[in-house]
Amino acid sequence: MDAILLQTLNGLDKGSAYALIALGLTLIFGTLGVVNFAHGAVFMIGAFCAVSMNRLLHLSYMTVDPTKKDFLGNPMKIQTPYIEAWFGHDTGAALLNWSVPLALLLALPVMIVVGVVMERGLIKHFYKRPHADQILVTFGLAIVLQEIVKQIFGANPIPTPAPHALAGALDLGAMIGLKAGAVVYPTWRMIYFLFSLIVIGGVFSFLQFTTFGMVVRAGMADRETVGLLGINIDKRFSIMFGLAAAVAGLAGVMYTPINAPNYHMGMDFLVLSFVVVVVGGMGSLPGAVAAGFLLGILESYGSMNAVKSLLPGIDQIIIYVIAIVVLLTRPRGLMGRKGVMED
Amino acid sequence: MTKSDLTRRSLLKTGMVAGAGLALPTIFTSRASAFTNNPTGKTVTFGFTVPQTGPYADEGNDELKAFKLAVKHLNGEGDGGLLQTFSSKALNGTGVMGKKVQFVTGDTQTKTDAARAAAKSMIEKDGAVMISGGSSSGVAVAVQALCQDAGVIYMCGLTHSNDTTGKDKKRNGFRYFFNAYMSAAALAPVLKQMYGGERKFYMLTADYTWGWTQAASMKQFMEGEGWSMVTDVRTPLASTDFSSYLAPVLSSGADVLILNHYGGNMVNSLTQAVQFGMRDKMVNGKQFEIVVPLISELMAKGAGKNIAGIPGSSNWNWKLPDAGTKAFVQSYGKEYGVPPSQAAQTCYVQTILYADAVTRAKSFNPCAVVEALEGFKFDGMGVGPTVYRKDDHQAFKDVLVVQGNEKPDNEYDLLNVKQITPVEKVMYEPESEFFKGGNLGQCNPGA
Numbered sequence: 062m063d064a065i066l067l068q069t070l071n072g073l074d075k076g077s078a079y080a081l082i083a084l085g086l087t088l089i090f091g092t093l094g095v096v097n098f099a100h101g102a103v104f105m106i107g108a109f110c111a112v113s114m115n116r117l118l119h120l121s122y123m124t125v126d127p128t129k130k131d132f133l134g135n136p137m138k139i140q141t142p143y144i145e146a147w148f149g150h151d152t153g154a155a156l157l158n159w160s161v162p163l164a165l166l167l168a169l170p171v172m173i174v175v176g177v178v179m180e181r182g183l184i185k186h187f188y189k190r191p192h193a194d195q196i197l198v199t200f201g202l203a204i205v206l207q208e209i210v211k212q213i214f215g216a217n218p219i220p221t222p223a224p225h226a227l228a229g230a231l232d233l234g235a236m237i238g239l240k241a242g243a244v245v246y247p248t249w250r251m252i253y254f255l256f257s258l259i260v261i262g263g264v265f266s267f268l269q270f271t272t273f274g275m276v277v278r279a280g281m282a283d284r285e286t287v288g289l290l291g292i293n294i295d296k297r298f299s300i301m302f303g304l305a306a307a308v309a310g311l312a313g314v315m316y317t318p319i320n321a322p323n324y325h326m327g328m329d330f331l332v333l334s335f336v337v338v339v340v341g342g343m344g345s346l347p348g349a350v351a352a353g354f355l356l357g358i359l360e361s362y363g364s365m366n367a368v369k370s371l372l373p374g375i376d377q378i379i380i381y382v383i384a385i386v387v388l389l390t391r392p393r394g395l396m397g398r399k400g401v402m403e404d
Numbered sequence: 405m406t407k408s409d410l411t412r413r414s415l416l417k418t419g420m421v422a423g424a425g426l427a428l429p430t431i432f433t434s435r436a437s438a439f440t441n442n443p444t445g446k447t448v449t450f451g452f453t454v455p456q457t458g459p460y461a462d463e464g465n466d467e468l469k470a471f472k473l474a475v476k477h478l479n480g481e482g483d484g485g486l487l488q489t490f491s492s493k494a495l496n497g498t499g500v501m502g503k504k505v506q507f508v509t510g511d512t513q514t515k516t517d518a519a520r521a522a523a524k525s526m527i528e529k530d531g532a533v534m535i536s537g538g539s540s541s542g543v544a545v546a547v548q549a550l551c552q553d554a555g556v557i558y559m560c561g562l563t564h565s566n567d568t569t570g571k572d573k574k575r576n577g578f579r580y581f582f583n584a585y586m587s588a589a590a591l592a593p594v595l596k597q598m599y600g601g602e603r604k605f606y607m608l609t610a611d612y613t614w615g616w617t618q619a620a621s622m623k624q625f626m627e628g629e630g631w632s633m634v635t636d637v638r639t640p641l642a643s644t645d646f647s648s649y650l651a652p653v654l655s656s657g658a659d660v661l662i663l664n665h666y667g668g669n670m671v672n673s674l675t676q677a678v679q680f681g682m683r684d685k686m687v688n689g690k691q692f693e694i695v696v697p698l699i700s701e702l703m704a705k706g707a708g709k710n711i712a713g714i715p716g717s718s719n720w721n722w723k724l725p726d727a728g729t730k731a732f733v734q735s736y737g738k739e740y741g742v743p744p745s746q747a748a749q750t751c752y753v754q755t756i757l758y759a760d761a762v763t764r765a766k767s768f769n770p771c772a773v774v775e776a777l778e779g780f781k782f783d784g785m786g787v788g789p790t791v792y793r794k795d796d797h798q799a800f801k802d803v804l805v806v807q808g809n810e811k812p813d814n815e816y817d818l819l820n821v822k823q824i825t826p827v828e829k830v831m832y833e834p835e836s837e838f839f840k841g842g843n844l845g846q847c848n849p850g851a
Contacts, residue, residue: 230681364648
C-alpha cells in the first residue's frame with residue numbers, strides 16, 4: 062500500500078512535467094494548427110534561465126589570500142559574489158540560495174519574448190504549409206536552439222539546487238496518519254506538483270474567465286467567423302504562442318532542482334509529451350492534462366519491482382503500450398474532437 | 405597465313421620479366437604495409453574517441469584534455485609531465501620513433517555504434533595507428549574488438565567492467581584502469597569496518613556490461629562480509645530521473661543503498677536519493693547509508709555537498725603524495741587551471757605507455773607493441789609499481805578507497821583517500837569466476 066502511494070505521488074510528479082509541456086503543445090496546436098517540435102527546446106531554455114540566474118547571482122570579484130595555498134601551491138584566489146558584497150553576507154547568501162524561485166521572474170518575460178519571436182520570425186510562415194513541413198522546420202529549430210545552448214553552457218549537466226529549506230523530504234505518511242517514515246517524498250517534487258496545478262489552473266481560468274480567453278476559444282472553434290467580426294485573431298494567437306512558451310519555460314525553471322539541466326533535456330521530454338498529446342486527444346487541453354498525469358502515474362507503476370518481476374522491461378515501454386491501446390480503442394484519443402487533423 | 409614472331413624462348417623471357425615486374429612492387433608493398441597504417445611520413449596519428457555528449461561527457465572532456473597534454477609532452481612541448489618520473493626512459497620528447505605525434509578525435513556519444521563508427525573512420529580515413537578512449541565499458545568492449553579486427557592497438561581509457569579484460573579481452577587491447585572486481589575487493593572490508601557486519605543492501609545498477617559486473621562483484625564481496633542483498637534493480641543508462649527506482653528503497657527493509665552508477669547517472673541518482681531524505685533516515689535501528697563503488701572527482705563535483713561522507717573507490721587521486729602524481733598535477737594544473745581527474749590520468753598514462761612501448765620495440769607494428777607491453781613493469785605514474793599482466797592485459801596496482809570530503813578546503817578538495825589497498829588484496833586468477841570465458845587470441849597486425 063505504501064509502495065503504491067509512493068509511486069502514485071511519483072507519477073503525479075512526473076505527470077506534472079508531461080502535462081505542462083503537453084498543455085503548451087496543445088495550446089499552440091489548438092490555436093495556430095501548428096505541430097511544434099521545438100516546444101521541448103523551449104522547456105530546456107526555461108531551465109537554462111534558472112542556470113543563467115544562478116550564474117548572474119554568482120558573478121564574483123577575486124581577491125588573493127596569501128595565507129592559503131591552492132592545489133598548485135600558489136596563493137589561494139578567493140571568489141566573493143558581488144551580491145554578498147552589496148547586500149551583506151546573510152542577505153547575499155539567501156538570494157543565492159533562492160536562485161531557482163527567483164529565476165521565475167527572469168524566465169516569464171524572457172520566455173514570452175522567445176515564444177513571440179519564434180512565432181513571428183519563423184513559424185507564421187508555415188501556417189499554410191502541410192503538417193510535415195511544420196514538423197521539419199520546428200524540429201530543425203529545436204536542434205539549432207539546443208546546439209546554441211550547448212555552445213554557451215557546454216554539454217554537461219549543470220547542478221542547480223533548490224533552496225536549502227525546500228531541499229529535504231516530507232514525511233507524508235506521518236501527516237496522513239500512516240506509519241512514520243512509510244511515505245517519505247522530496248519536498249521540492251511536491252512543490253513542483255503544486256506549481257503545475259497552479260499553472261494549469263491559471264491557464265484554464267485565463268481562457269475561461271477573461272474576454273481575451275473567450276476570443277481565443279472562439280477563434281479555436283471558428284477562426285474565420287471571429288475574423289469576420291473584426292477581431293485580429295492572429296495577434297491573439299501570437300500572444301497565445303508566447304503564453305505556451307512561458308508555461309513550458311516556467312516548467313523548465315522549476316524542474317532544474319529535480320534534474321540538473323543539460324542541452325538535450327528538451328528532446329527527452331518532447332517525444333513523451335507528444336505521446337501525451339496524442340493520447341489526450343489532439344487539440345484538447347483537458348485531454349493533454351489528464352493524459353499527462355495518467356501516463357506519469359502508469360509509468361511509475363511500471364517501475365515497481367513487483368510489476369517488473371512479472372513483466373521485465375515494462376517500465377521502458379508502458380507509455381507506448383498505453384498509447385497503442387488508447388489509439389486502437391479511441392482513435393481520436395481520450396478527449397479528442399472530431400475533425401482535428403482529419404481530412 | 406600470318407607469321408608470328410613469338411617463340412618459346414621469347415615467351416619465357418617476356419613472362420619472367422613481366423612476372424618479376426608485377427611481383428616486385430607487391431614484395432615492397434607487403435613489406436612496407438606489414439601492418440595497418442604503418443606511418444611512413446614524418447608524423448604518426450593517434451585516434452582519441454571520447455564521449456563529448458551523453459551521461460559520461462564530463463569524463464570525456466577531461467580525457468580529451470589529457471590526451472592533448474600527453475601528445476604535447478611526447479612532442480617535446482610543455483614541462484614533460486610524467487615523462488620526468490616514468491621509470492622507463494625510452495621517450496625523450498622528440499615524438500615517437502622520430503615522428504611527430506598528431507591526433508584525431510571523435511565523439512562516442514556514450515553509444516557503441518557511434519564509437520565504432522568514429523574509430524573505424526580514424527583507422528580507415530585518418531590512418532590512426534592506435535586508438536584510445538572510452539568512458540563506457542560498452543563502448544570500450546566494442547571498440548577494442550574493432551581494433552583487434554582492424555589490426556591496431558587499443559589502449560582502453562575509462563572502462564571498469566570486468567569483461568573488458570575478462571570474457572571480452574583481446575590481444576590488441578590493454579587496460580590501465582582498475583576494474584569492478586578490484587573495487588569490490590578493496591571496498592568490502594572498509595565498508596564492514598565503517599558500517600558493521602550485518603547490513604541489508606539495495607542496489608541500483610546501470611543496465612549494461614559495467615553495471616552488471618560491478619553489481620555481481622559487490623554482491624559477492626559484501627555477502628562475504630556478512631551483508632545480505634535485498635534486491636538489485638537495473639536502470640537504463642539513458643535514465644535521468646531515478647525517482648521511480650528510489651521511491652521503494654526506504655520501505656524495502658534495506659539500510660544501505662549501493663549505486664552502481666557512474667558519471668551523470670550517479671550525479672542524478674545520488675542527488676535524488678538525498679532529496680528522498682535517505683541520508684537522514686534510521687532503518688533497522690541503524691543510520692541509512694549510501695555507497696558508490698566507483699567515484700571520480702568529476703562526479704563528486706557534480707554531486708556537490710551530497711558526496712560528503714560517501715565511500716567508494718578510485719583508480720587514482722590528484723592528492724596522492726608520490727612524485728608522479730605531483731608532476732602530473734603541476735603539468736595539468738598549469739595547462740588547464742584545475743586538477744586532473746582519474747579519467748584524465750588514465751588516458752594520459754595510456755598514451756605515454758603506448759609511445760614508450762613503440763620506442764622500446766623500435767616498431768609501430770602492433771605485434772611488436774603487444775610484446776613490449778605484455779608483462780611490462782613500470783613505476784612513477786602514480787599509485788606505485790604497476791604490471792601489465794600478460795594473461796589478460798590488465799594493469800595491476802594498488803587501489804584507492806576514497807570518501808567524499810565533509811570539510812573541503814577548496815572547490816577541488818572533494819575526495820579523501822581513506823585507504824590504499826595493496827595490489828595483493830585485489831589480485832585474481834585470469835580464469836576466476838568473474839573473468840573466465842574469454843580468449844586473448846592472436847595479435848593481429850592487420851594489412
